[in-house]
C-alpha cells in the first residue's frame with residue numbers, strides 16, 4: 001500500500017459491459033472511493049479489489065482509511081493508494097486525480113463520503129447546515145469537476161455518486177441531508193445528459209440506498225465535534241431520530257450497495273437503487289405530484 005499525500009441511461013440499454021474502446025475493462029483501471037473508511041466505502045473498496053482493480057482510497061479519518069486499505073490489499077487489489085483529506089475540499093479531489101495519473105487517469109470514481117446530522121429544519125444550527133451541504137453536495141461537485149476532465153482525457157470512465165433514498169423522497173428531521181442528496185441526484189442526472197450529448201464514453205450513476213446498517217449517525221455527530229452521548233434532541237426531533245436510527249439498525253448490509261454499484265458500472269446503468277422499495281416511494285411521490293395530492297411522510301410513526 002502506498003500513500004499519495006503522506007501518506008446510457010437507466011434502462012441499461014447501452015450496456016457495454018464496462019469495456020473501454022481499447023478492450024480494457026473499466027474495472028482494470030484505478031477505482032477512486034471517497035469515504036473509504038466507512039461502512040459502505042469499505043464494502044466498495046473490498047469489492048472492487050476482489051475484481052483486481054487498483055484503488056485510490058480517500059477519507060479524512062486516516063486510521064479508518066488505512067484499515068480499509070489493508071482489507072482491500074488482502075482482497076486482491078494489486079495496489080492501494082491512500083489520500084487523506086476532506087471531501088469538501090476541491091484540492092483533495094485534484095489530489096485524487098493526480099494519484100491516478102501514472103495509471104492513465106481515473107477509470108471509476110465513487111463519491112461516497114457523507115454525513116447526516118439529524119435535526120428539525122429551523123432548529124439545525126447554520127454551521128451544521130453549511131457543513132452538511134459542503135460535504136454531501138459540494139463533495140460530489142468537486143469530484144465531478146476534477147474527475148470528468150481526467151476521464152475525458154483518458155478516453156473512458158465512470159463516475160458514481162452515492163446519494164440516498166433521501167435524494168428521491170424527503171423524510172422529516174434531516175432537511176439539510178435531504179436537500180443535499182436531492183441536489184446530488186440533479187447534479188448527476190444533468191451530467192449524464194451532458195456526457196450523452198457529447199457522445200463521451202463516460203458512464204454516470206447515482207446510488208440511492210435505503211437504510212444500510214452503519215454508524216453514519218454517530219460518525220456524523222463526531223465529525224461536528226459533538227459526542228453522540230451528549231447530543232440531546234427534544235420532542236419531535238428526538239422521536240424522528242429514534243425512528244431513523246431503528247431503521248438504520250435494521251438496514252441492509254453494505255455489500256448490497258457495493259454489489260449494485262459494480263453491476264451499474266459494468267452495465268452503464270444510471271439509477272442504482274439497491275433496495276427496490278426506494279423506487280416505489282419515489283413513484284408514489286411523483287404520482288402524488290401529478291395528482292396534486294400532498295406528499296406522504298414515509299417514516300414510520302414513533303414507537304408508543
Ligand SMILES: NC(=O)c1ccc[n+]([C@@H]2O[C@H](COP(=O)([O-])OP(=O)(O)OC[C@H]3O[C@@H](n4cnc5c(N)ncnc54)[C@H](O)[C@@H]3O)[C@@H](O)[C@H]2O)c1
Nearest residue numbers: 035037038039040060086087113114164211212214216219
Ligand atoms: N447508512 C445508510 O443508511 C445510508 C443510506 C443512504 C445513503 N447513505 C450514504 O452512504 C454514504 C456512506 O455512508 P455510511 O453509511 O457508510 O456511513 P459511514 O459513517 O460508515 O461512512 C462515511 C465515511 O465518510 C467519511 N467522511 C465523512 N465526511 C467526510 C469528509 N468531509 N471528507 C472525507 N471523508 C469523510 C467518514 O470518515 C466515514 O469513513 C454517505 O454518503 C451516506 O449519506 C447511507
